[in-house]
Amino acid sequence: MELIIGNKCYSSWSLRAWLLLRHFCIPFEERRIMLYTDSSRDELLELSPTGMVPVLKDRGVTVWDSLAIMDYLEDIRDDHSIWPVERVARAHARSISAEMHSGFATLREKLPMNCKAEGRAVEWDDAVSADIARIQQIWTNARKKHVEDGPWLFGAFSAADAMFAPVVLRFASYRVQVSKPVADYMAHVMSDAHIREWILDGQAETEVIETSEVGG
Secondary structure, three states: OEEEEOOOOOOHHHHHHHHHHHHOOOOOEEEEOOOOOOOHHHHHHOOOOOOOOOEEEEOOEEEEOHHHHHHHHHHHOOOOOOOOOOHHHHHHHHHHHHHHHHOOHHHHHHOOOOOOOOOOOOOOOHHHHHHHHHHHHHHHHHHHHHOOOOOEOEEEOOHHHHHHHHHHHHHHHOOOOOOHHHHHHHHHHHHOHHHHHHHHHHHHOOOOOHHHOOOO
């Protein structure tokens, strides 16, 4: 199995697929293609019809898009544990993950993921504030229902946590003010060994994507 990803410093969609594979101890080869270079688009189009990351290749199968990769991994695992096992929790996790996948465009634009941006001051408008409020509501509701089951959104780690992990990094980088339950969840995510590994790898990269460099 091979996972093609972009810059670890900036590529939030790459992090989602990578984190899921690491947390579930699924062996894979990592191939990193630095984005927004003269050759990156052509390289990616040879690997995926969208020319975007992440891309998963497994035994002759090519899967692109983070959410599709999550569902593919669910299909091939005997224990089907990528999503929460219990029916109601599974439906909830899939719903909020789909909401993340299709929404929050303003937040993603104004507060880009950047592993080197710790503590940067950024001003944002009401649309970003609305996205922040909704995400806090999502996390708080999930944690309230599953606080006795473990420290992740649905107790045990699931695809939902992978889907929202880049947002945790964004909130931490730009010092977004959050509630106590959200801060506790973020602290758990930020202390995760795989997240720490990703951040350190991203900080070690020398490439710069100017559009993802905001604040000061």
